[in-house]
């Protein structure tokens with residue numbers, strides 16, 4: 474790194490504020506899934522918005538590209554420094570305070586480097602709930618979940634991260650700070666910049682703090698594990714549960730028997746509450762913030778009706794909080810457990826829920842002609858249409874041979890997704906992983922407008938260059 478810029482950054486950020494390759498940078502450079510090899514110029518760790526603003530000004534003056542980083546749990550290569558230019562990783566890890574919690578406005582203002590778990594705990598201690606649950610919540614940060622517009626298990630009820638976003642504080646590419654923190658629910662005074670930055674994956678500005686809307690705590694909760702014969706049966710149960718249980722339906726997750734087999738092997742001492750070999754499994758979570766004891770009765774009624782309609786094979790209701798957590802542990806362990814089966818090719822996609830059963834059947838049938846013996850481990854948030862369309866390597870193929878088929882497999886999956894009116898990037902974002910696919914398959918008008926927005930906010934292409942869209946490709950005004 475240019476020594477003048479380095480010494481200015483060191484002067485600004487003080488001891489521990491800048492880590493260079495002579496320090497151990499592996500925590501920042503190593504990406505969760507190990508798909509990208511990151512080689513950063515250095516890692517800058519500001520403590521305040523003022524320091525971050527000064528840092529961006531120095532980088533702008535020296536034309537140093539920056540990669541904002543939170544918990545580094547992203548799954549699409551968005552937080553890696555491996556662009557054509559060497560880049561500076563800007564870690565928000567030292568900006569992690571809870572600035573305020575406003576019970577009457579049901580909101581909290583939190584710094585970007587605060588973890589999701591830490592923010593949720595603070596809200597809970599104030600008698601409120603931050604309704605975003607990710608398995609990565611212990612490391613994923615508020616800045617990261619907003620920058621990726623993360624979804625999660627409760628999207629069916631509470632929406633993605635952007636649904637919680639009321640106001641933002643952010644540093645733009647010229648170093649100027651936008652102080653847009655606000656707990657207002659109604660503010661139609663022009664373009665909504667906060668929502669523009671949600672899902673922008675660090676390409677338009679660096680988020681330093683956010684005001685988030687909170688919800689009342691749950692007073693009644695029922696967690697149910699059930700088996701269904703097919704995704705179509707799962708959608709029928711979803712329809713029935715929605716009609717009867719309304720907004721109490723908080724999560725509705727579908728898993729195949731193969732996922733349960735992987736998880737039980739992976740965890741060793743876990744137990745499935747029903748026959749693990751049953752074709753498909755559903756984890757349903759229902760919660761109400763209304764005081765009372767009526768939810769159990771309502772849930773049992775839905776289950777009885779679904780059983781007698783032949784939609785459900787078997788069902789178990791968690792009888793304690795520990796049991797509910799044990800049910801969720803099975804679901805949350807699937808991603809890690811898949812390694813038991815060897816290499817998995819993963820697709821974070823969404824399709825309209827109604828189209829999901831036919832999409833799963835027809836895509837798997839077509840894929841069998843591309844590679845026989847494929848072991849599909851398709852699971853996900855059926856309630857919001859998001860599937861992790863993961864495919865585990867056939868027993869007859871080596872990991873290398875399976876990886877070689879990835880382009881053909883992706884082509885088939887993405888073609889079917891678009892045919893079904895879906896998205897090739899449901900909750901994890903685009904980053905580097907799906908950038909070329911977006912450029913190839915995305916709507917050209919939308920792509921052109923996206924590049925214009927990027928150029929307007931970051932004319933020097935210094936913020937996370939090369940992520941989501943490339944500016945040099947078709948990028949002229």
Ligand SMILES: Cc1cc2nc3c(=O)[nH]c(=O)nc-3n(C[C@H](O)[C@H](O)[C@H](O)COP(=O)(O)OP(=O)(O)OC[C@H]3O[C@@H](n4cnc5c(N)ncnc54)[C@H](O)[C@@H]3O)c2cc1C
Pocket residue numbers: 505540541542543544545546547548550551552565585606607608609612613614615616617618619620621622623624625626674675676678679680681808900901904937940
């Ligand atoms: C086990 C596991 C489970 C997961 N489950 C889910 C899930 O259920 N749903 C889901 O949506 N995702 C999930 N993810 C993906 C990941 O946790 C989310 O994308 C999360 O939002 C990333 O947050 P982070 O702080 O780790 O961001 P990082 O990985 O550090 O960064 C992600 C992107 O955001 C940008 N960014 C980070 N901080 C800022 C900032 N302050 N300002 C501007 N840009 C910033 C980065 O440049 C990058 O493009 C999971 C990941 C793992 C490993």
